[in-house]
Amino acid sequence: MTEGAALVRSFASPPPQSRHWTFTAAATAVVTPALVWGIDRSYRSMDRCLRDRGLRISDPDLDMPEACAGSSVLLGTLALVAIAYLAATLITGLCVGVWEGRRRRGFGCRRWLVVAVVGLAAPWALVTYAAGYGIGRLFPPPAVSPVSTAWTDGIDAARRTLEFxxxxGQPGSVPAPGFFTDEPVYLDAQLHYARHYGSTVSYQQTSTVAFGSTAFVTGALLANAVGNASARSRAERLARPQWREHQLTRVMLTPTRTWCHSFGRWLSFDHAGVLEYHLDHHGVVLFFADTEPLRLTGPAAWVHAVFFAYFRFGASALNTVPFLMPLRAATSSAVSAAPSPQD
Structure with a gap:
């Protein structure tokens, strides 16, 4: 697979988002130790209050003294919160597991650090997630949504243009009043524009000083570690080469150039400088020797591919240019599906 094909594939199948795992790891690392610490303190306080009055929690006919009622209410409230927290994490883990398993995502989105934190802070949630993930893998993946009418019309227009x-046939120019080039314009359309390059991203590491019980300190340190790891992974994700400058822009095609109106200015891309040209069901990608790759996405991208091949290689090459193969296949399918005169 060439570098260009790999970039096309990476755009067609972006990596799944996994922020919910980071949030879950941070939340469980804080909530679980806090609940354990709160319940333990409340229980010890109530037990100490009862012992001071010659009573025990295990007494069968315990009549809670008024002086100990506050600790008793707090303990009961925290117990209800813990039950609700346990039920919520169990249900959420099961549902997320089924959802990610059916969509064939990696276990825990392959975020092994946050998965380990969740396993330490809420092992019951990770167990139900694993069970749900296995159940989800048993289901067929969700069907791909049908192509919209606009995309179908764009492909049909490109197919008819290629056949013509x-x-x-000779292509007809389109009016472009006010456009500053002397060349005729053969395509004037709205397309999604993007460029592929890396960047430099900085981030800050934080430190936490916690005082209290061992469980509380451990939870605070785990939450801080998850936050730093999340910031680092986010910076790495933003810095790596990827598609940037996403925008809906006006695209003009002349016999020698493609013009894109990006952030208030016209950018010119010389067709003679294109090293590779890729067409897929999302759009087209142009690779150059001296500038970043250009991605144009939208129904009119298929027409752009036809005109680019026509002006760059000539009419005789329209049936042999490799990147037009999907369009030629669509044309062949349409011809074979047409009813014969005898029908």
Whole structure:
């Protein structure tokens, strides 16, 4: 697989988001130790209050003294919160596991550090997630949503244009009042624009000083570690080469150039400088020797591919240019599906 094909594939299948795992790890690392610490303190306080009055929690006919009622209410409230927390994490773990398993995502989105934190802070949630993940893998993956009418119309227009030009037809220019080039314009459309390059991203490490019980300090340190790891991974994710400058822009095609109106200015891309050209069901990608790759996405991208091949290689090459193969296949399918005169 060439570098260009890999970039096309990476755009077509972006990595799944996994922020919910980071949030879950941070939340469980804080909530679980806090609940354990609160319940333990409340229980010890109530037990000490009862012992001071010659009573025990295990007494069968315990009549709670008024002086100990506050500790008793607090303990009961925290116990209800713990039960609700346990039920919520169990249900959430099961549902997320089924959802990610059916979509064939990696276990825990392959965020092994946060998975380990969740396993330490809420092992019951990780167990139900694993069970749900296994159940989700048993289901077929969700069906791909049907292509919209606009995309279908764009592909049909490109197919008709390819057939017309292949048979010796001459392309017609479109009016472009106010456009500053002397060349005729053959395509004037709205397309999604993006460029592929890396960047430099900085981030800050934080430190936490916690005082209290061992469980509370451990939870605070775990939450701080998860936060630092999340900041580092986010910076790495933002810095690596990826598609940037996403915007809906006006695209003009002339015989020698593609013009894109990006952030208030016109950018010119010389067709002679294109090293590779890729077409897929999302759009087109142009690779250059001296600038970042250009991605154009939208229904009109298929028409752009036809005109680019026509002006760059000539009408005789329309049936042999490799990147037009999907469009030629669509044309062949349409012809074979057409009813014969005898029908």
């Amino acid at each position: 030009l292949s048979q010796g």
